[in-house]
Amino acid sequence: MIDLDRRSVVLAGGSAVAAAALGVPVRAQTPVRKVGYAIVGLGGYGLGVIIPQFKNCQHSRLVALVSGDAAKARRVAAEYGVPDRSLYNYQNYDSIRDNPDIDVVYVCLPVAMHAEYTIRAAKAGKHVLCEKPMAVSAAECESMIAACKQAGKKLMIGYRCHFExxxxxxxxxxxxxxxxxxxxxxxxxxxxxxxxxxxxxxxxxxxxxxxxxxxxxxxxxxxxxxxxxxxxxxxxxxxxxxxxxxxxxxxxxxxxxxxxxxxxxxxxxxxxxxxxxxxxxxxxxxxxxxxxxxxxxxxxxxxxxxxxxxxxxxGPGATQWAGQLDHMAQCVLTGREPIxxxxxxxxxxxxxxxxxxxxxxxxxxxxxx
Amino acid sequence: MIDLDRRSVVLAGGSAVAAAALGVPVRAQTPVRKVGYAIVGLGGYGLGVIIPQFKNCQHSRLVALVSGDAAKARRVAAEYGVPDRSLYNYQNYDSIRDNPDIDVVYVCLPVAMHAEYTIRAAKAGKHVLCEKPMAVSAAECESMIAACKQAGKKLMIGYRCHFExxxxxxxxxxxxxxxxxxxxxxxxxxxxxxxxxxxxxxxxxxxxxxxxxxxxxxxxxxxxxxxxxxxxxxxxxxxxxxxxxxxxxxxxxxxxxxxxxxxxxxxxxxxxxxxxxxxxxxxxxxxxxxxxxxxxxxxxxxxxxxxxxxxxxxGPGATQWAGQLDHMAQCVLTGREPIxxxxxxxxxxxxxxxxxxxxxxxxxxxxxx
Incomplete structure (x- = not known):
């Protein structure tokens, strides 16, 4: 298993050569593509719990942030090596469609915002991992499922205990x-x-x-x-x-x-x-x-x-969150449906x-x- | 506290002199009257659990048995020193009224028999300790309460956990x-x-x-x-x-x-x-x-x-059952109501x-x- 340090990968744009230059061990023959995550919402869970977990992942990396607080976003980006071009706010969120680094949007917002930010992500051509509860109503859930289906994108809910x-x-x-x-x-x-x-x-x-x-x-x-x-x-x-x-x-x-x-x-x-x-x-x-x-x-x-x-x-990952992030990453990589x-x-x-x-x-x- | 051995007291008819002759320590000045219990029903609970508890009691003693199985009653009576004259069956049960040794009837029968044997005991002028549940219906409970009230006798339910x-x-x-x-x-x-x-x-x-x-x-x-x-x-x-x-x-x-x-x-x-x-x-x-x-x-x-x-x-007794038996005994002796x-x-x-x-x-x- 490759144990790339997340930050070096991001800094190097995924180049195994650059990673190796930083002293990180790399299995040279098979540079595995890590799936890129945008974290939407830098609250207690997104910032405090999820973002620190990418270092425990094998197939997932942090590549973008979405926040209403630009200063906070820049601070977090600096700490975790997210490039400036991959910082978004809730107004320009839809332009994530133009960022090929982002494979998956992880919605870590208050529940009432899950539907909107899931549907906008799907429309921007991104897979979605959305925190639980999925939305404030079953009707919203149905809209979210329909939007992801229509976009041909995967939708997974952040039920971490399935990986614990x-x-x-x-x-x-x-x-x-x-x-x-x-x-x-x-x-x-x-x-x-x-x-x-x-x-x-x-x-x-x-x-x-x-x-x-x-x-x-x-x-x-x-x-x-x-x-x-x-x-x-x-x-x-x-x-x-x-x-x-x-x-x-x-x-x-x-x-x-x-x-x-x-x-x-x-x-x-x-x-x-x-x-x-x-x-x-x-x-x-x-x-x-x-x-x-x-x-x-x-x-x-x-x-x-x-x-x-x-x-x-x-469990399947070093931690329940790493298992969860990497499961979604593998679904993206292989086409499988999330559990x-x-x-x-x-x-x-x-x-x-x-x-x-x-x-x-x-x-x-x-x-x- | 007097720690009379139950069997010697029964054998001696409650005589402190006879008890002393058997080598049992007795506080001579205050021969405490132990309240006499008749156990109704020699099933698993009455025979297996309650009867062996009198040895742990300070104020309660076994004085009579009521059973449909005469041979079993004689066997138990011999083991626990209950005199032949204090053995009853379900037909002659009402004649307990003529036995002054019996203060309390403890009903350890199947639930459907609780009401009848409680009411008959009250009519025979005896206090009643009845196993739980008290009866098969609230209406039966009301009849039991009324019968004991009318007879001026105490009625207690065998909720042992109140003494645990x-x-x-x-x-x-x-x-x-x-x-x-x-x-x-x-x-x-x-x-x-x-x-x-x-x-x-x-x-x-x-x-x-x-x-x-x-x-x-x-x-x-x-x-x-x-x-x-x-x-x-x-x-x-x-x-x-x-x-x-x-x-x-x-x-x-x-x-x-x-x-x-x-x-x-x-x-x-x-x-x-x-x-x-x-x-x-x-x-x-x-x-x-x-x-x-x-x-x-x-x-x-x-x-x-x-x-x-x-x-x-x-707890109040050496065991939860001793606490329960002695609580009823003290209620009988002092006129207090059972808890x-x-x-x-x-x-x-x-x-x-x-x-x-x-x-x-x-x-x-x-x-x-």
């Missing part, structure tokens, strides 16, 4: 029958939302509260751990509307999913306490993760209780809409199959 | 605000029902499936951990009716309770996998028990996760009926307050 080794091993154990027939799933995900002015707490930007943020991890886990699609939902919301953080979006929401096999899933998300837990119960035992979907330090137990901690084999395409994001949004409807109407909502 | 040190410490921590404002509770309780011919699996005897058995621990815990009464329930049942064990009663049932403070409780019981877990989440941390309601080996954690295991102070009276059992049955109704009608059921 503990979750992958948990799924493998569930499918292998390690805990017998599956019966029950539960997951709680929560963190303490601090700043009342955060975009997460503005409904116009986020589309919703904890469910549209940390809650989607519980929903996703219910689906990937069981391998099934829910047939109905029932949800209850609990929010202190006098809390300045929760004037617009929900704090706590509990939702139950019924699956065709008979498995029940009970999930909860909240913005007022920390929790990160996944439990899958079968007739012969259980698979438990706690934390289950953290950036680091996830732990996995398989057995009757917590007596048997499992150390999973390495978590737009349709996966759409499925979540359809369920999320039903969850909100159930909580609003205080009744069970049947999902269209 | 880990649960007591968990409740204390919750009330003391150790985890801040309470938000969310959950509990799963299950075991593997084996014998399809067990009375537990016959609806006419049990009144229901896992909810009417192991599930009541989850329901109870939701109530005593929050200290609140639920205002609504929503429930979903999942049972393989082709499984010979589950022709008549439910296997898995999940139920959500909404509490007035805003706390949500998500509970599940099942007869097809082992599970014994209680979790109370507050804004500042959580209180967790696993196992939470076992006969032995319960564990308690209080904090952010499981980093801080708590060793609780001793878990018939009304407590009635509350559970009203909720259980609403849970079954919700599962049947697939809708949220509001509880009368």
């Amino acid at each position: 080794e503990n979750n992958l091993e948990a799924i493998r154990c569930a499918r292998a029958g390690d805990i017998g027939k599956l019966r029950y799933f539960r997951s709680e995900h929560g963190f303490v939302a601090g700043n009342p002015n955060s975009w997460r707490l503005k409904k116009a930007m986020s589309g919703g509260g904890s469910l549209m943020d940390i809650g989607i991890y519980a929903l996703q886990a219910a689906r990937y751990m069981t391998g099934e699609e829910p047939i109905s939902v029932y949800a209850t919301e609990r929010t202190d509307r006098n809390d300045p953080r929760f004037r617009e979006v929900e704090d706590m929401i509990e939702f139950e999913l019924e699956f065709p096999s008979g498995v029940l899933a009970s999930c909860m998300s909240m913005y007022s306490a920390n929790q990160n837990h996944i439990l899958l119960m079968g007739e012969k035992g259980r698979i438990e993760l706690e934390p289950g979907t953290s950036y680091a330090g996830n732990r996995l137990w398989v057995g009757k209780g917590r007596e048997n901690e499992v150390r999973p084999p390495p 978590v395409p737009g349709e996966e994001g759409l499925r979540d949004l359809r369920i999320i809409e039903a969850i909100y409807q159930s909580a609003r109407e205080r009744r069970r909502v049947v999902l269209r199959t | 040190e880990n649960n007591l410490e968990a409740i204390r921590c919750a009330r003391a605000g150790d985890i801040g404002k309470l938000r969310y509770f959950r509990s799963e309780h299950g075991f593997v029902a084996g014998n399809p011919n067990s009375w537990r699996l016959k609806k006419a005897m049990s009144g229901g499936g896992s909810l009417m058995d192991i599930g009541i621990y989850a329901l109870q815990a939701a109530r005593y951990m929050t200290g609140e009464e639920p205002i609504s329930v929503y429930a979903t049942e999942r049972t393989d009716r082709n499984d010979p064990r589950f022709r008549e009663v439910e296997d898995m049932i999940e139920f959500e309770l909404e509490f007035p403070s805003g706390v949500l409780a998500s509970c599940m019981s099942m007869y097809s996998a082992n599970q014994n877990h209680i979790l109370l989440m507050g804004e500042k941390g959580r209180i967790e028990l696993e196992p939470g309601t076992s006969y032995a080996g319960n564990r308690l954690w209080v904090g952010k996760g499981r980093e801080n295991e708590v060793r609780p102070p001793p 878990v009276p018939g009304e407590e059992g009635l509350r559970d049955l009203r909720i259980i009926e609403a849970i079954y109704q919700s599962a049947r009608e697939r809708r949220r059921v509001v509880l009368r307050t």
Whole structure:
């Protein structure tokens, strides 16, 4: 495997000779093309989490930035070796079409902006990796899928846990029958939302509260751990509307999913306490993760209780994000479809809409199959 | 504290002199009257669990047995020093009224027999300790309460966890605000029902499936951990009716309770996998028990996760059952009301009926307050 340093590649315009001159080891015969990413949105996730991950990638490199803050963009560009010509703002964003370095646009914006910036990227002829939740509505998801399809471009959703080794091993154990027939799933995900002015707490930007943020991890886990699609939902919301953080979006929401096999899933998300837990119960035992979907330090137990901690084999990438970025890169390079395409994001949004409807109407909502 | 050996006291008819002659230490000045119990039902719980506990009691002694199996009753009587004159069957049960040794009747029968044998005991002038669930319906509970009230006798339900040190410490921590404002509770309780011919699996005897058995621990815990009464329930049942064990009663049932403070409780019981877990989440941390309601080996954690295991102070008795038996004995001796009276059992049955109704009608059921 070539372990090119990302920055040297960018500086050298991908020249293996220049990279070698910088002392970076190169397998000379097969200069692998790294797929070029434009990061849209230099917020906490795009800047703080994603951009530092390119150094762990084998097939992906950072080539462009899109930000409303020109000074910040220049600062980040200097640090990560992105050329000035590849800095964009939200006005000239569509001109990414003229930048051949950019293969994939990674949309790391507030949720309400996902649809617009995905569709504009597709129209500019770029593949899209879009953060989760995919959009604020299923209708938006459908537009995004249609736009990428029409442009002949791939669309992947940033479900990093599909590349996280503990979750992958948990799924493998569930499918292998390690805990017998599956019966029950539960997951709680929560963190303490601090700043009342955060975009997460503005409904116009986020589309919703904890469910549209940390809650989607519980929903996703219910689906990937069981391998099934829910047939109905029932949800209850609990929010202190006098809390300045929760004037617009929900704090706590509990939702139950019924699956065709008979498995029940009970999930909860909240913005007022920390929790990160996944439990899958079968007739012969259980698979438990706690934390289950953290950036680091996830732990996995398989057995009757917590007596048997499992150390999973390495995931597909050096980190869950490297695995995710390189998966999309390989899809671009080989023509394969991403394992978590737009349709996966759409499925979540359809369920999320039903969850909100159930909580609003205080009744069970049947999902269209 | 006097630590009389139960058997010697029974053999000697309660005579301190006779007991002393047998080498048992006696505090001569204050010969404490031990409250006499008749155990009704020599099944797994009455014979296997309760009867051996009198040796751990300070205020309770075994004085009579009621069983449909005369040979078994004689065998048990011989082992535990119960005199022949204090052996009864279900036909001559009412003649317990003529036995002054019997203060309390402990009903350890299948659930469908609780009401009859409680009411007959009250009519015979005896106090009653009745196993949980109290009866197969709230209406039966009301009749039992009325009968005991009319007879001027105490009625207590066998909620042993109210005398279990880990649960007591968990409740204390919750009330003391150790985890801040309470938000969310959950509990799963299950075991593997084996014998399809067990009375537990016959609806006419049990009144229901896992909810009417192991599930009541989850329901109870939701109530005593929050200290609140639920205002609504929503429930979903999942049972393989082709499984010979589950022709008549439910296997898995999940139920959500909404509490007035805003706390949500998500509970599940099942007869097809082992599970014994209680979790109370507050804004500042959580209180967790696993196992939470076992006969032995319960564990308690209080904090952010499981980093801080708590060793609780001793409970009121040498064991949870001794604490329970002696509490009823002290109520009899002092005239106090039991902390878990018939009304407590009635509350559970009203909720259980609403849970079954919700599962049947697939809708949220509001509880009368």
